[in-house]
Structure formats: structure tokens, C-alpha cells
Amino acid sequence: AEAPGETLRFHAEALGAQVRLDAERSTARRRATFHDGIVFSQRPVRPGERVALRVLCHERGWCGGLRLGFTRLDPARVPARSLPPFVCPDLEWQSPTWAAVLPDGCARTGDVVRFWVTRRGRLFAQVNAGPRLLLRKDVPMGAPLWAVMDVYGTTKAIELLGEATGGDPGTAPGDPTASTFPTTMPHVLGGEIPPEPGATAGEECVICFHRAANTCFVPCGHTHFCSSCAWRVFGDTAKCPMCRWEIEAVALARGRPALGTGDGLLVSVADWT
Structure with a gap:
């Protein structure tokens, strides 16, 4: 079994059909198409521990990009052939998984993305030194959670940086998981991003989460x-x-x-x- 504090790597076997890992299991690259890019961390992630990754390749011509979140699925028990094409919404519907879509254009080649879940079940992400983005606030705690990422659409390849940092900087005294951020910060709840004009709430395309499902x-x-x-x-x-x-x-x-x-x-x- 992996030690709780061991450097994060991708799980070696629970991979989307299009994913290829490097020898160190730190880089995941999608070979073709825009889906089948699901990957997991090789060990559970602690509350407040940041999962840090770098976008290595951005591919134009697709709608939507990197998806990320947490799951109670132990990847050691997940046959690769059983993984669906998408983490949102497929894996969420099939399993106890909570993931979200980064706002379009938020992460480009060379950008560093960090994401984590607090003890209150809030899923946050941060791109470079930008504001913290509240992606979800409904992640159930109390059981081990593995990080799950979907190398989707415009995101062609990612690299886990292996940073093992815990706790939220700038948190309120006495509450190590409380998060404060500007009230003008864009936030995404329920794994959705604000739809483009023409797509009313509940009618967005489940693949790109931008255009109307028509x-x-x-x-x-x-x-x-x-x-x-x-x-x-x-x-x-x-x-x-x-x-x-x-x-x-x-x-x-x-x-x-x-x-x-x-x-x-x-x-x-x-x-x-």
C-alpha cells in the first residue's frame, strides 16, 4: 500500500483508453480524440492537501478542457476497461465521484493548477497565483478520497508536480479549512460553469458545459x-x-x-x- 505522505503519482492501471503515462507515472498524455482521458492519484489525498499539476500541452479545436475532483473509488479495484469516456457526467453518475470543469481558457500550456478539498467538503482550485475558485461545496467527507482528473478536450497532457502541501493559506484562526476569497471571484457549483448566451440553466451541453443542448x-x-x-x-x-x-x-x-x-x-x- 502507498504511504499517506508519499509523493503523488498517477495510478498505473486505472487509466482512460486514450491515456499513456511516462515511466515515473508523473505525466499523463491523451493520444487521440477528446475523451477517454480519466486518471487517478495512486493514493488517497488528505483534506486540505493540494494536488498540483502543470498543463504540458493545449490542443486547439475542442470545446472545454481539464476536469478535476475527488472520488471514493479505489483505483486499485477499478478495471481500466470499465472507465467511461468522461468524468463529467459519466463517472459521477456511475460512482461516488465529485468533479468539476475549470472555466474555459483558465488553464493553458505551462500553467500550474492546484486543487484540494477542505474538511467542510468544499472543492477549490487555483491557477498559478490567481484567485481560488470554489468549484463545488458538496463533497462528502469521512472516507478516503482519491484525486481524479480528466485530460479532456483542449487539455492534451498534464504533469503531476508532486507537491505535498496541506492546509489552506490565509485561513481564519481556529478553522484550518475555512476559506476566504474575494466576493467578486468567479465560482462554479455543481460541476458546471456559467453557460454561454443561448443556454439556460439546466440546458447546457453535458460535454462542453458551454453551448445549449440543442x-x-x-x-x-x-x-x-x-x-x-x-x-x-x-x-x-x-x-x-x-x-x-x-x-x-x-x-x-x-x-x-x-x-x-x-x-x-x-x-x-x-x-x-
Whole structure:
């Protein structure tokens, strides 16, 4: 078993299908596509202990980037083949996992990201020397928590820095986990970031968390995706991330649907049925 204070590394076997680690298990790189980039710490993380990583490679052309959080899943007991494509929302739905999306454009190549959970169950992150971002405030405590990261979208590769620092600097006397930060600091609750115009609360795409979910997959009918992400999934795996059914077409979820066959041909619902 790993000692509680041992330098953090990535778990050697519980990896997303596209992840490759270096020999020291400090660098995780996604080989292709934009998903299947889930990685875990090799040991549980203490409350207040900061997980520090550096973004090594930023890949343009995708929507959304690094996801991070904590889980009660012991990666030593997680078969790699059972990992879903996304930590948000797939792994959260399937297991006791609490993760969040860093605001778009927040972490670029060379940036250092630190994240931690307090004894009050608040998940914070900090990029370089910037303000602390409150990502979630609902992480249940009282059981071991492993760090989980998703090398997703624009984030192509990350490196664990192995810093083992505990406690929150600048905390209130008598409460080592209380966190103070400017009231104007952007914060994200429930693993979501503020939607772009056109996406009302509860209607954001579950992949990028930016655009409105305005398409559905045929034949399964899931309507959780914006058109940009839907077409990327269709061209990449042709399997619905929600149910893993084969996708035969992408349809608009609002108004009179138009279906895409993958060859750029749009047909009406009447033509399809």
C-alpha cells in the first residue's frame, strides 16, 4: 500500500483508453480524440492537501478542457476497461465521484493548477497565483478520497508536480479549512460553469458545459449535447456517450428536426421515417 505522505503519482492501471503515462507515472498524455482521458492519484489525498499539476500541452479545436475532483473509488479495484469516456457526467453518475470543469481558457500550456478539498467538503482550485475558485461545496467527507482528473478536450497532457502541501493559506484562526476569497471571484457549483448566451440553466451541453443542448442522437433519442459536440462524437466514435448505442444520425432537438447522415446530407424526419 502507498504511504499517506508519499509523493503523488498517477495510478498505473486505472487509466482512460486514450491515456499513456511516462515511466515515473508523473505525466499523463491523451493520444487521440477528446475523451477517454480519466486518471487517478495512486493514493488517497488528505483534506486540505493540494494536488498540483502543470498543463504540458493545449490542443486547439475542442470545446472545454481539464476536469478535476475527488472520488471514493479505489483505483486499485477499478478495471481500466470499465472507465467511461468522461468524468463529467459519466463517472459521477456511475460512482461516488465529485468533479468539476475549470472555466474555459483558465488553464493553458505551462500553467500550474492546484486543487484540494477542505474538511467542510468544499472543492477549490487555483491557477498559478490567481484567485481560488470554489468549484463545488458538496463533497462528502469521512472516507478516503482519491484525486481524479480528466485530460479532456483542449487539455492534451498534464504533469503531476508532486507537491505535498496541506492546509489552506490565509485561513481564519481556529478553522484550518475555512476559506476566504474575494466576493467578486468567479465560482462554479455543481460541476458546471456559467453557460454561454443561448443556454439556460439546466440546458447546457453535458460535454462542453458551454453551448445549449440543442441536438439529439438517432435512434436512442438522447438530447444532452450541443450541435458542435454532437457532430464530434458522431465523427469520432459514433456511439452515444449516455447509453453507448450506435448513432445513425444527429437531429436538431428544437423546431422541425433535420437529420445528418454523416456525409453532410440533411434530411427531414419524414424522409428518415
